Structures are given as C-alpha cells and as structure tokens.
Amino acid sequence: MSKRPDWDEYFMKLAMLASERATCPRMHCGCVLVKAKNVIATGYNGSIPGDEHCDDAGCLLVDDHCVRTVHAEMNALIQAARRGHAVEGASAYITNMPCTTCSKALITAGVKRVVVFSDYHKTMATEFFAKAGVVIDRIPMPGKAIDYDLKNYSSAR
Ligand SMILES: [Zn+2]
Ligand SMILES: [Zn+2]
Numbered sequence: 568m569s570k571r572p573d574w575d576e577y578f579m580k581l582a583m584l585a586s587e588r589a590t591c592p593r594m595h596c597g598c599v600l601v602k603a604k605n606v607i608a609t610g611y612n613g614s615i616p617g618d619e620h621c622d623d624a625g626c627l628l629v630d631d632h633c634v635r636t637v638h639a640e641m642n643a644l645i646q647a648a649r650r651g652h653a654v655e656g657a658s659a660y661i662t663n664m665p666c667t668t669c670s671k672a673l674i675t676a677g678v679k680r681v682v683v684f685s686d687y688h689k690t691m692a693t694e695f696f697a698k699a700g701v702v703i704d705r706i707p708m709p710g711k712a713i714d715y716d717l718k719n720y721s722s723a724r
Contacts, residue, residue, distance in 0.1 A: 572709065574604060575660075575682055575704070575706050576706070576709040578599050578601050578606070578658075578660040578682070579599075579660050579662075579682060579684065579706060579708075579709050580709045580710075580713075581597075581599045581606065581609065581660070582597040582598055582599045582609075582639075582660040582661060582662050583597055583662055583708075583709070583711070584597065585597030585598065585599060585609045585610065585611045585639065586611050586639070586662050587611075588611045588613065589611045589612045589613060589636075589639070590612070590613045590614060590620035590621055590622050590636065591612055591613075591620075591621040591622070591626060591633050591635065591636045592621060592622060592626070593621070593626055593633050594612060594633075595611070595612070595662075596611060596612045596638065596639040596640075596661065596662050596663055597609070597610070597611050597639050597661070597662045598610045598611070598639035598640045598642070598643040598659060598660065598661045598662075599643065599659070599660040599661075600643045600644070600647060600654060600657045600658070600659055600660075600678070601657060601658045601659075601660060602653075602654075602656060602657040602658070607643075607647050607652045607654065607657060608643045608644070608646040608647040608650070608652060608654075609643055609646070610638075610639040610640060610641065610642030610643030610644070610645075610646060611639045611642065612636040612637065612638050612639045612642070613636055613637065613642065614635055614636055614637070615637060618635070621633060621635050621636065638665070638666065638668075638669050639661065639662075639669075640659065640661060640665050640669035640672065640673055641668075641669055641672060643659070644672055644673070644676050647676075653677075654676040654677050654678060655676075655677035656677060656679055657676075657677065657678050657679070658678065658679065658680040658681070658682060659673055659678045659680070659681050659682070660682045660683075661681065661682070661683050662683070662684065662685065663683055663684075663685040663686060663687045664683050664685070664686045664687040664690055664692050664693065665681070665687065665690065665692045666687060666690050666692065667690050667691040667692060667695070669692075670690065670691070670692035670695045670696060671695060673701070674695060674696065674699040674701055678701060679700075679701060679702065680701065680702040680703075680704065681696060681701055681702070681703050681704070682704045682705075682706060683703070683704075683705055683706075684705065684706055684707060684708040684709075685708070
C-alpha cells in the first residue's frame, strides 16, 4: 500500500507535475501557490501566450541566459492576478530555489514561506528571503510516482 503524502509532499508533487508543461530545454521548473491548504495558482516556465516555444524555435539567449520564458513563479503570480486571487500570506512550492528576480516578486506579492528541494545557480534569493523574513523550507524531493490504484481504490471497473 502506498504512503499517503503529507501536505508539503502533496503540493511539491503538484509543482513537479506543473514543471512537466515547461517549454525551455535548459530548465524545467514548476511552482504552486498555496494558502490555507488550497491551491491558488500554478505555473511553469513557458513562453508568453502565443509566442513560439524554445522546444520548437530554440532558446533565445542573452548573456548565456534564455530570456524567452516567463518563469514558473512569475506565471503563478500572474495567474493569481488575472483571476483576482490574493497571494498575501501564501506559501510557494517551487521545484528549485527561485532566481533573484522571481524571489523579489514573491516577496513583494506577500509570500511568507517558500518550499524547495533543489537549488539554482547564481541567485540572491536566500539573502532576499532572509532579509524579508520569508521562511525557506528545504524538503527532500517527493517520489516521482503517482499512486493511483485503479484496482483497489476506484469504483471504476
Ligand atoms: Zn529556452
Ligand atoms: Zn525566476
């Protein structure tokens, strides 16, 4: 029988699932914004709506960074803004430590806790989060399998 995931594992698994939609081969990232155990918004790094994808057109490099995509954290914040969901006091579950720009956006949006399992190159996120009083929790990467047991736990036959 599979182990029931705790809340942190559950929301991180959702962030990992969101990352599957990423379109830049240099990085796949997922972010889930959560408040009172409810998902407010999700995001992955992808192009501006209607624009071509890195996967199809190649990356758009400036100073060895791909600048084509909107980052996962930004996309989650933007999705919340478009739908009118307050982010104040939310937690952000992200597959990796945010870049400097995204960390500033998360802080300014009112995110109070960030949960990650992997790091990111050359980011000032930890310094900015510490200064802003945002809690950083590093958890082990949850299992990649989704335990949907059709045979035992579904009425579908
Ligand atoms: Zn790219
Ligand atoms: Zn970023």
